[in-house]
Each structure stands twice: as structure tokens, then as C-alpha cells.
Amino acid sequence: MKDDRIVGLSAPRKEGRDKVTGRARYIDDISLPGMLYGATVRSRIPRGKIKKVTFGPGINWSEFVVVTAKDIPGKNYIALIENDQPCLADGMVNHPEEPILLLAHADRHALPKAAEAVSIEYESLSPVFTIEESERQTETIWGADNTFKTYLIQKGNVDDVWDKADYIVEGEYTTGAQEQLYIETNGMIAAFDAERGVTVWGSLQCPYYVHKALMALFDLPETKVRVVQTETGGAFGGKEEYPSMIAAHAALLAMKSGRPVKIIYDRAEDMVATTKRHPSRTRHRTAVRKDGKILGGEIELTIDGGAYLTLSPVVLSRATIHAGGPYEWPAIRVRAKAVATSAPPHGAFRGFGAPQSLFAMERHMDRIARAVNLSPVEIRCVNFLKHGQTTITEQTINEPIDLRGMVDRALEYSSYREKKQRFARENESGTTRKGMGIAAFLHGAGFTGSGERYLSSVVGVEGTAEGRVRVLVSSTEFGQGTNTVLSQIAAETLGLPYEDIEIAQPDTTEVPNSGPTVASRTAMVVGKLVASAATGLEQTLTASGMLGTTHTAAEFRMACRAHVAAHGQFRSLARYDQPANIFWDDKNYRGEAYSAFAWAVYVAEVTVDLTTYSVSVDDFVALQEIGRVLNPVLARGQIIGGVAQGVGFALYEKVEWRDGRMQNGQMTNYIMPTSADVPPIRVFFEELGNTHGAYGAKGIGELPMDGPAPAIVNAIEDALGIPMDSIPLLPEDIFDAIASASKRESDARSPAGVR
Amino acid sequence: MTNTGGAKCEISMTVNGERKTVRAYPMERLLDVLRQQLGLTGTKEGCGEGECGACSVMMDGALVDSCLVPVLQAQGAKVVTIEGLGQDARACALQETFLEYGGAQCGICTPGMILAAVHLLREKPEPTMDDIRLGLAGNLCRCTGYVQIFEAVAAAARRGVAR
Numbered sequence: 046m047k048d049d050r051i052v053g054l055s056a057p058r059k060e061g062r063d064k065v066t067g068r069a070r071y072i073d074d075i076s077l078p079g080m081l082y083g084a085t086v087r088s089r090i091p092r093g094k095i096k097k098v099t100f101g102p103g104i105n106w107s108e109f110v111v112v113t114a115k116d117i118p119g120k121n122y123i124a125l126i127e128n129d130q131p132c133l134a135d136g137m138v139n140h141p142e143e144p145i146l147l148l149a150h151a152d153r154h155a156l157p158k159a160a161e162a163v164s165i166e167y168e169s170l171s172p173v174f175t176i177e178e179s180e181r182q183t184e185t186i187w188g189a190d191n192t193f194k195t196y197l198i199q200k201g202n203v204d205d206v207w208d209k210a211d212y213i214v215e216g217e218y219t220t221g222a223q224e225q226l227y228i229e230t231n232g233m234i235a236a237f238d239a240e241r242g243v244t245v246w247g248s249l250q251c252p253y254y255v256h257k258a259l260m261a262l263f264d265l266p267e268t269k270v271r272v273v274q275t276e277t278g279g280a281f282g283g284k285e286e287y288p289s290m291i292a293a294h295a296a297l298l299a300m301k302s303g304r305p306v307k308i309i310y311d312r313a314e315d316m317v318a319t320t321k322r323h324p325s326r327t328r329h330r331t332a333v334r335k336d337g338k339i340l341g342g343e344i345e346l347t348i349d350g351g352a353y354l355t356l357s358p359v360v361l362s363r364a365t366i367h368a369g370g371p372y373e374w375p376a377i378r379v380r381a382k383a384v385a386t387s388a389p390p391h392g393a394f395r396g397f398g399a400p401q402s403l404f405a406m407e408r409h410m411d412r413i414a415r416a417v418n419l420s421p422v423e424i425r426c427v428n429f430l431k432h433g434q435t436t437i438t439e440q441t442i443n444e445p446i447d448l449r450g451m452v453d454r455a456l457e458y459s460s461y462r463e464k465k466q467r468f469a470r471e472n473e474s475g476t477t478r479k480g481m482g483i484a485a486f487l488h489g490a491g492f493t494g495s496g497e498r499y500l501s502s503v504v505g506v507e508g509t510a511e512g513r514v515r516v517l518v519s520s521t522e523f524g525q526g527t528n529t530v531l532s533q534i535a536a537e538t539l540g541l542p543y544e545d546i547e548i549a550q551p552d553t554t555e556v557p558n559s560g561p562t563v564a565s566r567t568a569m570v571v572g573k574l575v576a577s578a579a580t581g582l583e584q585t586l587t588a589s590g591m592l593g594t595t596h597t598a599a600e601f602r603m604a605c606r607a608h609v610a611a612h613g614q615f616r617s618l619a620r621y622d623q624p625a626n627i628f629w630d631d632k633n634y635r636g637e638a639y640s641a642f643a644w645a646v647y648v649a650e651v652t653v654d655l656t657t658y659s660v661s662v663d664d665f666v667a668l669q670e671i672g673r674v675l676n677p678v679l680a681r682g683q684i685i686g687g688v689a690q691g692v693g694f695a696l697y698e699k700v701e702w703r704d705g706r707m708q709n710g711q712m713t714n715y716i717m718p719t720s721a722d723v724p725p726i727r728v729f730f731e732e733l734g735n736t737h738g739a740y741g742a743k744g745i746g747e748l749p750m751d752g753p754a755p756a757i758v759n760a761i762e763d764a765l766g767i768p769m770d771s772i773p774l775l776p777e778d779i780f781d782a783i784a785s786a787s788k789r790e791s792d793a794r795s796p797a798g799v800r
Numbered sequence: 801m802t803n804t805g806g807a808k809c810e811i812s813m814t815v816n817g818e819r820k821t822v823r824a825y826p827m828e829r830l831l832d833v834l835r836q837q838l839g840l841t842g843t844k845e846g847c848g849e850g851e852c853g854a855c856s857v858m859m860d861g862a863l864v865d866s867c868l869v870p871v872l873q874a875q876g877a878k879v880v881t882i883e884g885l886g887q888d889a890r891a892c893a894l895q896e897t898f899l900e901y902g903g904a905q906c907g908i909c910t911p912g913m914i915l916a917a918v919h920l921l922r923e924k925p926e927p928t929m930d931d932i933r934l935g936l937a938g939n940l941c942r943c944t945g946y947v948q949i950f951e952a953v954a955a956a957a958r959r960g961v962a963r
Contacts, residue, residue: 057899064907065895065914067842067882074841154804226942228846228854229908278844278908279942312847524906524943682902682948689945712851712940720946721937 052537052740055678059528059548060276069276072232072248077305080234081110082153083298084308086146086163087318088138091172091387091705092186095136095145101162109159110302112147117297119264123289124257129187130353130390132262132293138167139186140352141706142318142389144290149298149306172387174705176326176349179384186352187385193350194358194383196365198634200437201376206341210332214416218329218405219771220754222349222700222707223322223693225394226717227523229278231288231319232309235295242269243296248277249288251561252519256553258289259296267553274551277523281690282393284523285563286356287319316710320392321700323348323360323383327368327405337419337427341376344368346402350383351390357383360391362493364398366638367751369437370406371448371487372428377437388705393563395690396750399488407484407755408770411762421759422452422461425485438638445733448485451646451668455483458729459648459666465763472764478653479663480764484756485646489639490744491566494629497640501621503557504574506535506582507549508615512602514539514579515547517616518559520571522548525746526679527567533675534572534739538579541598557618565744568675569641572739574619581617624737640737643744645669647688647752650724651760658776658783660696662724662757669748670731673741684749685726691753692724693717699773804828813874815840816884822871830869831855834881842882842911846940853939856912857881863919863938882911890921893956903952905943913939917953927957 063069088095098113100106114121114135121135122128134145148159171184178184179191187193207213233247242265249255252272259270272292277284291308298306310319331342346368350357365381414424429448435441456462461481468479491497505517516535522528532546549556559571583601585608586592592604608615629636650664667684674680697716701708709715734741754772761779762768767786771778804825812821815838822837834840834857843866846854850865857866858880885891894917897903904910913936920927920935927935932950941949 055902058902058904060907061899061904062895064904064910065898066886067911069907070841071844071908073845074835227906227908228852228940228942229844229906230846277906279906281942312849526905678900678902678948682905682944685945685947686905686943687945690942711849712847713849717940717942718945719937719940720933720949723946726945726947 050537051533051543052675053673055676056529056533056543058526059532060522071229071278072234072246072275073309075234075246075275077234077236080305080307081149081151081298081302082156083147083149083295083306084156084160085144085294086148086160088134088141088143088145088165090138090167090169091141092139093167093169095134095138095165096168097166098146099164101164104159104162108150110149110298112297112301116301117262120261122261123293124261125286125355126358127354130355132290140387140389141704144294147294147298149302172705174386174388174702176347176384179386186387191385192382193354193385194361196361196381196634198365198377198379198437200374200439201341203341203343203376203378206332206376209340211335212333212416214331214333214413216329216409216412216770218327218408220325220401220404221773222324222391223394223698224316224700224715225281225283225321227279227281227283230310230312230315231284231291232307233288233291233295234305234307235292235299236305237296237300244271244273245292245296246273246275247288247292248284249274250280250284250521250523250563252521252551252553253558254286254561255289255292258293262293263296270553272553274521277521280523281395282397282563283320285393285561287392312712313710316715317707318389320390322394323350323357323391323398323401325364325401327402329405329409331409331413333413333417335417337417337424339372339374339428341374344377344379346379346381348383348398348401349386349388349391351386351388353390355390356392360393360398364402365634366438366489366493367399367487368402368406370403370410371430371485371644373430373434374437379437386705388702395687396747397564399747400694400751400754403486403751404755404772407486408758411759412768421483422456425483426452436638438635440637444641444735446644447731447733448644448646451644451670451731452485454729455646455648455666455668458668458727459650459664461648464650468764476655478655478764480651480760480762482649482651482756482758482760482763483646484752484759486751487642487644488565488744488748488751490569490641490643491639492564493638494631494636497570497621498623500560502560502571502574503618503620504559504571504578505557505616505618506575506578508582508605508608510606510609512606513545513547514541515549516575517549517556518571518575519551519553519556520559520567521551521562525683526676527562529679530568530675531572531575534575535579537740538576539583539601541601545598565746565748568742569738569744570621572742574621576739577619578617581619585617641672641735641743643669643671643748645748645752647756649753649756649760651757651764653761653764653779658779660761660774660779662692665724665726665753666729667726667749668729668731670733671745671748672735672738672743673732674730675740675742680730680745681728683745684728687749688726688753689718689723691750692722692757695754695757695772696774699775811871811875813876814878816880824871826872827870829867830871830874831866833871834866840881840883844908844911846909851940853916854909854912856915856939858915858919863916882915885914885918888918890956890960891918893959894918894952897952897955901952901955902948903944909939909941913941913949917956920953921957921960925957925960927953929954
């Protein structure tokens with residue numbers, strides 16, 4: 046083994062210099078000769094039949110290219126899981142932002158007026174706007190019963206636990222939609238050529254999702270569809286699936302016009318029409334012994350998927366598996382479902398269901414603590430998973446785990462105990478109330494269960510004619526550090542300087558399918574494949590005698606050049622091979638859900654102002670065990686950024702819905718944290734390692750989204766003595782809660798809630 | 801979206817030290833003129849309503865959101881974009897510290913953020929942490945949670961003082 050030289054160091058961001066100098070080229074920075082601009086005409090009613098489309102007066106329509114569903118050469122759907130979402134509405138609309146037709150013009154300024162001049166007559170049908178309406182089936186809007194997917198997890202015999210319980214604790218928790226709010230809005234450029242087929246360039250996470258969607262839409266073979274990712278200005282899950290829609294639209298306009306077409310969403314269109322985090326409702330009923338040990342419980346989890354199925358089953362899956370938190374449940378039953386409503390489809394957002402179900406779990410732990418009269422710390426310590434125990438899917442924890450030790454560290458860093466006591470005294474008077482809150486949680490890295498086996502990802506590493514090494518992956522960079530970390534892994538494996546490694550631009554004609562850039566899988570799963578492929582490259586050189594078994598970087602470069610000179614293109618591929626001991630039963634939702642879990646304990650300190658009802662987060666300690674930290678600066682950046690988004694999820698970011706449509710689709714009235722709002726976010730790592738990931742890494746990207754909201758809301762309860770079970774909590778929500786405090790307090794103590 | 805009312809007129813301004821004359825609608829956004837006519841795509845559009853600061857440029861020494869500036873207002877002005885910061889010692893220091901401290905992730909807010917930071921350090925060469933937090937509050941970043949940006953600005957300020 047070589048000494049680790051680059052992994053574990055803060056190698057500078059590979060594409061960083063282009064970003065700090067403004068040279069990095071995002072999709073809206075690119076123009077093609079003769080390019081037109083495209084726009085989307087959308088429905089304005091939540092549900093109905095399209096009766097008539099009229100192209101109004103005052104517009105020279107002959108200057109415009111118009112595309113409708115009839116222009117689609119292949120299948121009119123955006124291929125994903127169930128293929129139920131049309132590319133363009135054909136007779137029926139199911140949400141108030143459904144694309145109906147497309148316009149293109151050489152002057153982008155001519156488009157908004159033309160789009161407004163298209164009038165569409167509908168026959169309205171009854172919509173469904175909430176989880177409750179969908180469950181009651183006031184109207185059947187999807188399938189037989191408005192249900193996209195259900196899961197059932199059963200461990201032990203839950204029906205036996207209630208008689209043994211000293212306490213039965215119930216609670217209901219809800220979370221709102223959340224907009225990803227990447228600062229670069231969605232955008233695509235498409236070109237069409239009868240010989241070469243379709244090419245799209247754009248801001249996206251998953252080139253092969255777009256590739257698959259365009260093949261079906263145009264009925265073209267894979268060689269006639271090319272997808273290229275350009276520099277992407279943030280994604281957070283929000284560019285996992287919707288870019289397929291925009292690519293499809295741009296490509297249809299390009300085909301019809303015979304010219305390249307660019308579609309760039311403005312902020313309002315991006316916020317209102319594209320995916321957001323699924324709203325959720327989680328009900329807990331838990332049997333607890335008087336020492337605080339959980340004997341068992343039932344969790345009923347429901348997410349609002351919007352009008353089409355899209356990724357909801359997968360989001361629901363992760364929400365379900367994470368619903369029990371980092372605790373040992375001798376018996377549990379989790380019933381989960383994703384339901385349809387007449388809103389634009391909800392989709393991927395960092396955490397992917399886990400922030401919703403973990404918010405409920407971690408709020409519920411504080412409710413249990415109050416019922417049993419233990420502290421929030423004690424109740425968690427009594428129930429933490431330990432080595433050798435099993436998760437709710439009966440996955441045995443074989444990896445090192447030390448939640449108890451992590452709690453001790455997090456409490457020490459945050460001065461939790463001293464502050465909690467001091468605040469309890471100081472909260473007797475004055476116009477502010479301070480509190481401390483804790484959340485403990487886990488996040489599974491990679492695709493769930495057999496997902497990675499089905500993906501069967503392939504990674505390539507190439508030795509170039511210049512003696513350099515290029516990593517070939519469809520895994521994309523959108524700020525999180527893919528380019529840098531994968532380069533570090535290749536450099537480490539080959540004993541080369543970091544500067545010798547290049548990352549190929551993700552282009553489906555150039556790079557193999559290393560899977561989508563989602564699920565905190567890139568460093569752990571793709572990274573490991575990069576290491577394997579790099580090893581393959583080296584082995585080829587040594588086996589051919591061009592390179593000695595020990596070698597310098599200069600010798601490697603020389604051998605690479607010689608190999609290319611002698612044999613041409615020099616590539617090594619590695620394909621994912623699932624470890625033999627991973628067993629997953631998809632039918633019963635049982636088994637090894639993830640090859641590794643990251644673990645974390647977060648502590649929030651808050652002040653509630655009783656004059657303005659605003660909450661400020663004054664300090665935040667984020668301690669996590671993510672296996673080996675491959676790049677400390679990037680890893681810390683992932684955690685801090687995730688915590689800031691979690692602060693927004695808890696306290697600022699509220700989607701105002703009316704008739705299935707977001708009303709506040711502007712940065713002016715949908716508020717994300719600014720630099721003046723974020724607390725000092727203090728990041729600490731444990732590194733217990735991971736046998737499955739590249740150089741011991743686990744996933745990191747999504748974990749920090751899971752914990753801040755419950756930690757902050759638990760701190761608010763600590764400050765006010767009033768439980769708050771719905772987020773986001775804006776000042777008006779705090780006001781309402783305080784105003785009805787006496788009622789809430791009596792509810793919390795009522796015999797119905799606690800026995 | 802740009803207002804294309806009125807007739808196009810000629811507007812002259814100094815952009816990154818060079819005199820430029822453009823033909824544009826008087827209410828056209830400075831942002832669009834910079835990006836589309838002058839090819840200065842380092843200035844980004846994030847929201848189009850002056851909330852996010854991704855389109856920040858310097859106009860006669862003041863930090864402005866170029867999406868809110870009708871180009872007519874820039875007549876005769878000195879405009880500096882990210883592309884024009886090459887020789888500015890503060891900007892060079894900031895670019896290095898942004899790389900070192902993780903101040904840029906996806907990079908889309910970075911040009912505006914660096915201009916805001918240059919402006920801040922001109923006003924306050926030795927800023928406190930509160931000066932930095934408030935000085936950058938008009939520039940939104942969704943990736944970093946800001947902390948590493950604060951550290952990068954503080955480090956650049958320290959280097960500036962040493963020099």
C-alpha cells in the first residue's frame with residue numbers, strides 16, 4: 046500500500062479557479078449560431094380538459110415556432126419510473142403548471158407577450174389539494190385510489206407491546222414543501238440533426254436520466270442522443286429529474302425549427318413550476334417503559350407527491366427506512382404512502398424523504414422524554430442503536446458505531462448542560478427566551494437495498510497521450526466537490542500528483558454511466574469504482590512491462606504515453622459489484638438497506654424574541670461520523686451548507702399554496718437564509734471508517750439536511766415550553782402557538798396523549 | 801425581463817477600463833447589455849429582482865445589482881465586472897482565499913460575492929465578523945451556508961493588512 050498522500054488533504058477545488066474568476070461557463074453563458082429562444086405555455090388551472098387553444102391577436106405568429114404534443118415523434122412522457130408524466134399535455138391537465146405548448150423565437154424579448162397571447166379554454170375538473178383530501182378520495186385524480194406507492198415495514202410483534210407499556214406517547218408532525226433554490230435557474234440548449242439526432246447541453250445532475258427520456262420521446266437509439274452537462278450552479282436534488290422535461294422541450298423546438306434552441310427559466314417559473322421537497326405528515330404512537338426504553342411503536346407516514354408519480358416511490362422509500370431514527374426498536378410497524386394532489390410533482394431535494402421522517406422522529410423523542418420525565422439526552426441514550434443490534438429493516442449494525450460517545454462530545458462542544466440550566470433561570474424574565482435542542486440521526490449512503498446492483502454503475506479511467514489521467518464518469522459537479530474528490534482518489538490510487546488528474550466533461554458520448562449524482566453515493570460508491578478503474582490502468586501497464594511495480598510519477602506518465610502510442614486509446618473500466626453479504630428483500634422491506642450509514646448528533650441554541658416572535662439560531666454544533674473525511678474543506682462546506690438549508694427548512698422557507706400553485710415564487714417573498722441569518726455553524730467529525738467506500742468514505746451530502754430542523758424546533762420548545770410540531774415556523778406561526786399556549790399545554794398533559 | 805419600450809439609443813460607458821458604446825433600449829437592463837452585447841458572462845442572473853446579488857457589479861465605485869439598473873443610467877459611468885478585477889490586489893487576494901477556504905462551491909454566486917467582498921474591504925479594510933456578515937447580506941449563496949465565505953474574506957483582509 047502506498048502512503049495516503051492526497052486523500053484526507055484539502056486539495057483545491059478542481060474547477061475552482063474558473064469559478065472565482067467568472068470564467069466558468071454555465072448554460073446561459075453559451076450561445077450557438079442561429080440560436081432561437083424557447084418558452085413554455087402552461088396550464089393555469091389545477092385540473093381539467095383542454096377544450097380549445099387560441100393564438101390571440103396582436104402577435105405575428107408566423108415568426109414563431111410552435112410545438113404541441115402532436116409534434117412528439119415518440120412517446121409523450123418523461124421517462125422515469127412509471128412514465129405517467131406527459132412531456133406536453135394532450136387533452137388533459139393535472140396541475141396548474143402543466144406544460145401545454147412551446148414557443149420559440151429569435152428574440153427572447155418577444156416570447157413573454159406571445160405566451161400571454163395564447164389562450165386556453167378548459168372544462169374544469171375537481172382538484173385535490175391536501176394529503177387529507179387525497180386520502181378521502183373526494184376526487185380520484187390518479188390510479189384507482191390516489192396512491193402512488195405504499196410500503197409496510199414490520200419488525201417484531203407490535204400488537205403485543207401496548208399492554209407492557211408504562212406510557213403510550215402519540216404525536217403528529219408535519220413538514221412543508223421546500224424549494225431547492227439553487228442560484229442558477231434551470232436551462233438547456235438543444236440542437237437537432239437528422240443524421241446525428243438530438244444533442245442537449247444544460248444544467249443537470251443526471252445525464253443518463255435525460256438521455257433515457259430523450260430516447261423515448263424521439264424514438265431514437267442511444268447513439269442518436271447526446272447529453273452534455275455544463276457547469277451547474279447548484280442543484281440539491283432539484284436538477285435530478287426536471288431537466289429531462291426542459292431538455293425534451295428544447296429538443297422538440299430544435300427539431301421543428303431546424304435551429305438550436307435555448308430555454309432558460311426565469312426565477313418565478315423555476316420556483317413555481319419545478320419540483321420541491323415533498324410535504325409530509327407523520328403520526329407516531331409509541332409504547333415506552335418507565336425507564337425510557339422504547340418497547341415498540343407504530344409510525345404512519347404520508348407524503349404529498351403532487352400530480353404525477355415521478356420519483357415519489359423512491360423518496361417515500363428513504364423516508365420509510367429512516368423513520369425509526371438511530372434507535373433500537375424491538376417491535377415496529379411503519380405504514381407509508383405517497384399520495385397524489387393537484388400540484389406540480391414534488392421531487393428530490395437533499396435528504397430525499399429522510400428530513401421529513403427524521404423531523405417527526407426527533408420531535409417525538411422530545412415528546413417521549415417529557416412524558417417519561419427524562420431529559421432529551423437521557424431518552425436518546427437509553428434507545429440508541431448499538432453494535433450488533435438491528436435497524437427497523439433488521440439490518441445488523443456491524444460497522445463501528447458510537448452514538449453515546451458522540452452525544453457526550455456534542456454536549457461538551459455546545460456547553461449544553463450549563464446553558465440549559467442558565468437559560469432555564471434567565472427565561473423567568475425579560476422579553477426573550479432561550480433554549481437548547483438536540484437531534485440524533487442517521488443517513489444511509491448510496492441507493493437503497495438492491496438499488497446499486499440494478500444501477501450497475503460503470504466508471505472509466507483513461508491514460509492520455511500526454512501522460513495524464515482522465516476520469517470518465519457521468520457523475521456531475523454542481524458545487525459539492527465531485528471533480529475534486531474523484532481526482533484525489535485517482536491520484537491517491539496511482540501515486541500521481543493531484544494536478545495530473547483531469548475530469549472529463551460529462552457527455553454521454555464520452556463517459557460511461559456511473560449512475561445518477563444523487564443519494565450521497567458519489568464519493569462512496571463511484572469513488573470506489575474510480576479507485577478500481579485506476580488500479581486496472583496501472584495493472585495493464587505493469588503487466589505489459591511498460592511500468593515497474595514501484596514507479597515514480599514521471600515513469601507512470603512515460604508508460605502511459607508509450608501505451609497510447611503503441612495501442613491507441615487506453616482505458617480501464619470498473620463495474621459495481623455488490624458485496625456478497627448484502628441481502629435486501631424488496632417485497633417485505635427487510636434486510637441491508639444501505640451498505641453504510643453516517644451518524645450525527647446536532648445541537649442548536651436559539652433565542653425566541655417575544656416582541657417580534659422571530660427565532661434566531663445563536664450557535665450550532667454539528668458532529669458527524671461519515672467514515673474517512675476525504676477533503677476536510679469540502680466536507681466541512683457540505684455540512685455547513687446543509688445546516689443552513691436546514692435552518693431555512695425550519696424557520697424561513699414557506700411555500701404559500703393557492704389552488705395547487707405556489708403564490709410566493711420570488712426570492713422577495715420566499716425567504717432563504719442570508720449571511721446575516723446563519724449562526725456560527727461549528728463542524729466536527731468522527732472518523733470510524735467504512736469498509737465499503739473509497740478510502741473508508743461514507744456519504745456526506747444529504748446527512749446535514751436531516752438534523753437541523755428537529756434540533757432547532759426542540760430548542761424552541763425548550764425555550765418556550767410549548768411543543769411545535771409543524772415546520773416551517775415563521776414568526777406568525779410562533780405567535781399563533783404562543784397565543785394558544787394554554788390549550789396546547791393542556792393537550793400535551795392530557796390523559797389521552799400520555800398514559 | 802428587459803423592458804424594450806422606446807427606441808434604441810447609443811450609450812457609452814467605461815467597462816473594465818475600456819470605453820464601450822452600445823445600442824440598447826434605454827430601459828434595457830445593464831445585466832443583459834454586459835452579458836449579451838459585451839460578452840461579459842461572469843456577471844450572473846439569479847433572480848432578476850435585486851434580491852440575490854448574483855449580478856452585482858461596481859458602478860462608479862458603488863456595488864449595484866445590474867439587473868435593476870436601466871442601461872441609460874450607466875451612461876458615462878465606470879463599470880467594473882468580475883472580468884475587470886484581474887489587477888485589483890484585494891480581488892486577487894479574495895480569489896485565492898475563496899479557493900483556500902472553500903468560499904466557492906457551485907460558483908454561480910461567486911463573481912457577485914467577490915465583488916461584494918472587494919467593495920466591503922475597500923470600505924472596511926479591517927472588518928469585524930459582523931461587518932462581513934452584514935456587508936455580504938445582499939448576496940445570497942445556497943451552497944456554502946456562508947461560513948467559509950466569511951473566513952475567506954477575513955483571511956483576505958488579514959493578508960491585505962500584512963501587505
